[in-house]
Amino acid sequence: MDTPIDRNSELSMKKVVYNQFGERDVLEVASSDIPSPQEGEVLIRVHGAGLNPIDWKTRNGFGFVAQQIENALPWTPGYDVAGEVVAIGDGVTTLVPGDRVMGLVGFPLNGGGYAEYALTAADELAVVPEELDLVTAGALPLAALTAWQALFEVAELEAGQKILVHAGAGGVGHLAVQFALARGAHVIATASAGNRDFLAELGVHEVIDYNTTDFAEECFGLDVVLDLVGGDTGKRSLRTLGDSGMLVTIPTVTADEVVSAAETQGLRAHGMTVRPDVFHLEEIAELIEDGDVKVHIEKAFTLDQVAQAHELLEGGHVRGKLVLDCS
Structure with missing residues (x-):
C-alpha cells in the first residue's frame, strides 16, 4: 500500500x-x-x-x-x-x-x-x-561514486602511495583529492592558479599550475594517476607512473586511446564507468559526518x-x- x-x-x-x-x-x-x-x-x-x-x-x-x-x-x-x-x-x-x-x-x-x-x-x-x-x-552521488570507484576499486589506492589527480578542483577532482587524503595518500593535483588556495585548504600536498608548469616534468614514480581530462593529458601522464603504477582515465571518448598508449609502453591504464552503489555512498557519508570530506x-x-x-x-x-x- x-x-x-x-x-x-x-x-x-x-x-x-x-x-x-x-x-x-x-x-x-x-x-x-x-x-x-x-x-x-x-x-x-x-x-x-x-x-x-x-x-x-x-x-x-x-x-x-x-x-x-x-x-x-x-x-x-x-x-x-x-x-x-x-x-x-x-x-x-x-x-x-x-x-x-x-x-x-x-x-x-x-x-x-x-x-x-x-x-x-x-x-x-x-x-x-x-x-x-x-x-x-x-x-x-555521481561525482563522489566516480572518484571512489576509480581510486579504491580500480586503482586500489593505499595509504602512503603517491597520486596525481588532474583537474583537482573540479566536481570529481575535489572529492577525489579528499578521499585520497583520508586514505593517507600523498596527493598532487593539477589546477589553475586561481584554485591553488582552494586545494591547499583541502589539504592537497602539491598543486601544479597546468598553465605554467609541465606536470610530466615534475612528477615521476607515481603509484596512481586519476585522469579527469583525457586525451593528450592522459597519454602524457603515463610518463609519470612508477613501474607498478596505474592510470585511471575517466573521459570515455578518449579512454581507448589512452589505454592503448599505455599498452604499447608496457604500462597499466584503465577506463571506467561509474555505477550506483549504496554501500560506497554510505562510506562517503561517514567521511562527511567525520568532517574529512566537504x-x-x-x-x-x-x-x-x-x-x-x-x-x-x-x-x-x-x-x-x-x-x-x-x-
Whole structure:
C-alpha cells in the first residue's frame, strides 16, 4: 500500500524535459502528474539535483545514453538527487516518509533527477548525514561514486602511495583529492592558479599550475594517476607512473586511446564507468559526518534557470559542483 502524499495537496510537479537533442534552448520546464511508487520504489521530494558533464553531452546527442534514448524522447535528465522521502511502495522496509536521502538514480537510461519529485528504487538510496544540507547533498552521488570507484576499486589506492589527480578542483577532482587524503595518500593535483588556495585548504600536498608548469616534468614514480581530462593529458601522464603504477582515465571518448598508449609502453591504464552503489555512498557519508570530506557548491540554480546552469557546466572550469535547487 502506498503511503499517501500530503504536500499541501499538490497534484502536479515541475520537471525539466527536452523533446529533441540540441543546444540549451531545447531544455523546457514542464508540468506533469506526481508519480506513485511501485513495489520496491520510493518517491522523493527533491531538494537538490546535481549537474554533471554527461547531462549536457547527452542533451547534445553525444554518447551511449543519447544513442539509447533517441527514440524515447521527451526525456528528463539528471542522475543525482537528494531530498525527503514522501511515499514508499510495497515491500520497502528500510525507509519511511520523512527520511533524508540521496542517490545516483535512473542511471544510465532513465534519468529523472531534474524534477520536484523523483522515483527510485529504495536500495539505491543512502541516508544524508545531518552535517549536509539536502541541496548540497544532491550534487554528491555521481561525482563522489566516480572518484571512489576509480581510486579504491580500480586503482586500489593505499595509504602512503603517491597520486596525481588532474583537474583537482573540479566536481570529481575535489572529492577525489579528499578521499585520497583520508586514505593517507600523498596527493598532487593539477589546477589553475586561481584554485591553488582552494586545494591547499583541502589539504592537497602539491598543486601544479597546468598553465605554467609541465606536470610530466615534475612528477615521476607515481603509484596512481586519476585522469579527469583525457586525451593528450592522459597519454602524457603515463610518463609519470612508477613501474607498478596505474592510470585511471575517466573521459570515455578518449579512454581507448589512452589505454592503448599505455599498452604499447608496457604500462597499466584503465577506463571506467561509474555505477550506483549504496554501500560506497554510505562510506562517503561517514567521511562527511567525520568532517574529512566537504562538498563545494560553486552555484545553485532553480529549475527555471536550467539553461544558465548548462551554460556554466559546458564551459568547464567549475570549482566543485553545480546543483539545481528544487526545494
